[in-house]
Amino acid sequence: MERQSPLFRLFLHAAALLLAAIILTPLLWLFVMSISPAADLAAKPLRWWPATMDFSRYATLLSSVENSAGAAFMASLRNSLMVAGMATVAAVALAVPAGWAVSRTPSVGWSLSVVIATYMLPPVALAVPLYMALAKFGLLNSVFGLALVYLTILAPFTTWLMKSGFDGIPREIEQAAVIDGASLWQTLRIITLPLAMPVVATSALFAFLLGWDEFFYALLFTSDQRAKTLTVAIADLAGGRVSDYGLIATAGVLAALPPVLVGLVMQRALISGLTSGGVKG
C-alpha cells in the first residue's frame, strides 16, 4: 500500500481528533451535568467542570422511597425492561420459525417482503385504531398492551435478521440430517438452532434496543407509573416541572447506559447485523 506522507498523516490525525471531539463532547457534557451541583450548572459564566463531583442524583434516582423522583424513575425503568423484554421474547419467538420458513422455502418469501414493507408505515398511521382497540380490551396504560404494540416494529425487523441468518447456514446440513432420519423438529433443535444461536442473540439484542428506544407508542398508550416507560419519563422530566437539569441529565445517563454498553460490547455483532441487512436489502 502507498506510504502516507507526513502532511497527510498530520491531516489524518487532526481529522480523527475532530471526529472524536464531535462524538464525545455532547456525551461528556451529559455526564458532567449529571455530576455537577445545581449551583454550578446555573452559574454564569458556566462552570465546565464541577468543583466537587456530586453523585447524589444517581442515588436519588435509584432509590425506591415512596413518592420520590426515584420511585417514579425506578418504576419506569422496570416498565421499560418489562415491555422491551416481553416484546423481544415474543418477536424472536415469531421470527425464528418464520425466518427459517422463508429462508428454506423462497416461494413464501413475498409475504415477508410485505411484512417488511410495513416499515414504511409511520406509527401515526396505526395509532388511532390501536388506541381504540387497547382501550376496548382494557390494555391502555398496561405493559402487556404496549409490548404487543411494539411487535409492529420488532417482529418484522427480527424476522428479517433471522432470515439472513438462516440463509448463512447451508441447506445441505439440514438435508443430511433429514437423510439421517431426523424429524423437522429434531433437525431444528439439534442442528439448526444451535448454529443460529449467534443470530438469535443479535436479533434479540436489536429488538431489545428498539423496544428500549421506543417513544411514540409509549407516549400515547401509557399514562402513569404502572406502564410509563423510561423514554416517556425522561421526556416528562425534560418537558418541565423539574428545575434541576442535573437530574434530567442523570436520568439520561442511566437510560443510555444499557444500550451504550451493549453497543460497545457487541459492536461487531451489531454492525454485521446492520450491514448484512443493509447489503442484502
Next chain:
Amino acid sequence: MSALVVDTIRKSFGDVETLKGIDISLESGEFLVLLGASGCGKSTLLNIIAGLAEPTGGDIRLNGRSLIGVHPKDRDIAMVFQSYALYPNLTVRRNIGFGLEMRKVPAAEREKAVLEAARLLQIEPLLDRRPSQLSGGQRQRVAIGRALVRNPQLFLFDEPLSNLDAKLRMEMRTELKRLHQMMKTTVVYVTHDQIEAMTLATRIAVMRNGQIEQLGTPEEIYNRPATLYVATFVGAPPMNLLDVTATAEGLLIAGSDRVIPLPPPLLAAVPHGKTLKLGIRPECFRAESSGGLPLTLRCEVVELTGPELILSGNVGGQRLVATLSPRTRAVAGSDVTLALDTEALHLFDAETGKRIDLRAD
C-alpha cells in the same frame, strides 16, 4: 433383479426441464458414476434418488420397492455431500452416529458402529473433535463415515472429492475403491472428473443437458464412445476430431489431399460423400513409419513432459495432438509420419454426433 431402477425420471423447475427422462438400471453392488459438465442435472438426479427433491414424473425403485413419496429417512439410503454438510456443532463421534441416534439405536451398539467406521477410515483419534478442528481430508472421511455407519442399501456421493487438493483426491479415490470392494454396497457417485469416473466406476452414465448420452462400462465409454460429446468429454488430452469424407480409397482429410486408407470391408459401412467427424485419441498414435495406417502431419510444437512426448501439429489446417513415447524424435516445422490401428478410428455423423460403427460386428 436390479438393485436400483431409475425409470424415465423427469424434473422441471418452472418451465425449464432439467431432467428429460432418465433411465438407469443397476445390479446390486455396482458402482455407477454420473459424469457430466456443470449444470447438466447430476445433483438434481441424486437429490431425487435421495428424496430431497420430488421428480415431476417417473419412478425410482430400490430392490423392487418404489421410493416415490417415501420420506428420505425411510429410503435406507445414505448420502455424502460435496460440502460434506457435517454438523458443525456436534463432535465427530456424534456426527457419525447421528443417523443411528435418530433411529433410536441403543447407545452401546451405536458406539460400536461408530468405532468400527472410524477404524475403517482411520479417524479414531479425531472422534472428540468438532468439524472445524479437522482438515479437509479428515472432514471428508467423517462425512463418509457418517454414511458408512448406517450400512444402507444405497450410497449416494455428490462430488465428494472436489474440495480436496490433487494429492488427497487421489488417496481418497483409492480409499473409496477399497471400501467399495469391501462393502459391496450399490453406489451412485456424481463427479465431473473423468479420471475419478474411469477409475471408480463399474459403469458410467455420461449426462448432458438432462439426458444420458451413454451408459456403459468405463471400457465401453472410452473405447466406443456413442456420441461426439462422450468422445470429447472422456480422455485427456481430448480426442482429436478431423473433418473427413469417405472416398473409394479411404477417408479423405478435408483441406488436404491426404487419405487414410481403409480396408474395403470396413469402408462399406461408411456413408460416402458426406462430411464425417473422425476421432482419434492422442495416445493411439505410434511413432513408426511402417505397420498400421500411416498419417503424415506437419509438426508444430513438441513438448516433453517426462513420461511422454506431446506433439501438436496439423493436417490440412486441422489441429491434431499426439502423445508419443519420450524417445520419439520429432522436429518442429518438419513433417512426421505416424501410424494408427483401425481400432483407433472413431467415426461420427457430423450432424447428429452419433457414432458410425466401422466393425462388422
Next chain:
Amino acid sequence: MSGTWLTTRAWLLMLPLLIVMVAVIGWPLADTVQLSFTDAKLVGTSGSYVGFDNYVRLVSGNAFGRTLFTTTFFAVVVVTVEMLFGVLAALLLNQRFHGRTLLRALLILPWALPTVVNATLWRLIYNPEYGALNAALTQIGILDNYRSWLGEPGTALTALIVADCWKNFPLVAMIALAALQAVPRDVIAASYVDGASAFSRFRFVTLPYLAGPLMVALVLRTIEAFKVFDIIWVMTRGGPANSTRTMSILVYQEAFSFQRAGSGASLALIVTLIITVLAVAYGTVVKKVAGSAA
C-alpha cells in the same frame, strides 16, 4: 417431501407471525382507512361517513402545505448532511492512524444513545438560560447575549437538524465503513500498480462497492426522516409558531390533541402515501445501482 407439503409447512411456520402482523398492523391500517372517511372523534362518537371531506379540507388548509414543506426540508437537509458526513467519517476510519480502533468503537455511541435521551441532551445544550451552547459561544466571544435557540422560529429547525445529524451520521458511517472494508485488497493493490490517482481510485474502485449499501442507507434514513416524531416532540413539540412541526407531529395534534380521529387518520394516510411513493421511487433507483455495481 413434495413441493406442496413444503410450501404448506412454510406457511404454517409463518402463521403466528402473520396472525400477529394482521392483528397489530393490517387490521389497524384498514381501520385507519375506514376512519379517514368519517368525522369520528377519538373518544365517544364513532362518527359518520363524510367521503373525502377530510382529505379535501386538510390538503387545502394552510397547515398542510407548510408542514409538508418543513418535513421535506428537514428530511432533505438531515439526510444529505448525514450521508456526506457519514461517508467522510468512514473514509477517515478506513485509513491507518493511531487510535483508529478506539474511534471506530466510539462511533457506535451516538447510534446507541436512545433518541429521547439524545433529544433531552440537546435540549439541555440549547437551554436559553443555562445551556452549554450559549455559555460556550459567549465565553469565546461570538455571542453577546444568551439566545433561545429552540424558542425562536429562525433557529429552532436548524438546532433540531444538528441534533438529529449528530445521532444518525454514525449509522451511515458504519454501513459505509463495512462496505469499504469489503473492497478486496488486491483490487486496491491493482489500482496502485495501474497508477490510478486517489480520485479515480475512489471513483472507479471504491465507489462501486459503496454504492449499493449507501443507497440502502439513503432509503432507510429518508423514510425515517420523513416519519420523524420523537426528537421533535421532546425538543420543541413542533413549536415555536409551528416552525418545527412535521407531518407526524401534525397527525398527533389532529388525532390526539384535538381528538379528531377521522381527520387524523386521513392525514396519516397521506403521510403513508408520500413515504410509499418515495420508497418505491428509491427502490427503482436502488435496483439500478445494485445492478450496475454488481
